[in-house]
Amino acid sequence: MLALVTTGHPRSHRRNRKRTLRLVLIVGVVGALAAVAAYVVPLLLPPGPRPLFQLPVACGETWQLGTYPGHGDHDVDLFPLDGDPWGQPVLASYEGTVTVAGINGSLGGRTPDNPDGPxxxxxGYWVKIDHGGRWETQYLHLLEPPLVAVGQRVAQGEQIGRIGSTGNSGAPHLHYEQRRGWQKVETWFDGSPSGITHDDAEYTMRLTSNNCAPAQS
Structure with missing residues (x-):
């Protein structure tokens, strides 16, 4: 008869398995900590200098900017002074990377064919763009799904959507915000503050867009 031959001791195999499991756990924990650090550390750094944001509308156009009580400090609503607001282009205020392009809340039923719908x-349809240095812009109430996708790099002045009235909106307009870190701040355009800082009262102003294509060399 052939004798049964074994190699090693059962206890040694168990010890090897335990060491392997420990190693796997350690590698997993280290990887998780590295991933958390890669996300958290940039958030703890001070914001960089303010980008040279431009109005998120076509070059040379003059738009009305406004707010009203309960709207939110530093929130800006933009309305065109000429033409039908429905479908007018919404442009990136500055170059950056799209971090959100989708639906915030629910769309409702207000459309160009049914402006008084629910x-x-x-x-509604919205876009967020990360401009680096912990600066961000947000564009809300777009007419239809954004023209950009998450992760896409956009240039200043690139069209990202069209004016609409989706979400909690009473009329076609663009709700716009600039954020530094976690905080909304007063919007600046072309190097100057917009003057819209609080929502204690309803007030408006007019600004002309300098969101123009760079000169071709």
Whole structure:
């Protein structure tokens, strides 16, 4: 008869398995900590210098900017002074990377064919762009799904959507915000403050867009 031959001791195999499991756990924990650090550390750094934001509308056009009580400090609503607001282009205020392109809340039923349809909730179709240095812009109430996708790099002045009235909106307009870190701040355009800082009262102003294509060399 052939004798049964074994190699090693059962206990040694168990010890090897335990060491392997420990190693796997350690590698997993280290990887998780590295991933968390890569996300958290940039958020703890001070914001960089303010980008040279431009109005998110076509070059040379003059738009009305405004706010009203309960709207939110530093929130800006933009309305064109000429033409039908429905479908007018919304442009990136500055170059950056799209971090959100989708639906905030619910869309509602207000369209160019049914402007008095039911309101939705929140911002409707919207876009967020990360401009680096912990600066961000947000564009809400777009007419239709954004023209950009998450992760896409956009240039200043590139069209990202069209004016609409989705979400909690009473009329076609663009709700716009600039954020530094976690905080909304007063919007600046072409190097100057917009003057819209609080929502204690309803007030408006007019600004002309310098969101123009760079000169071709």
């Amino acid at each position: 309101r939705g909730r929140g911002g």
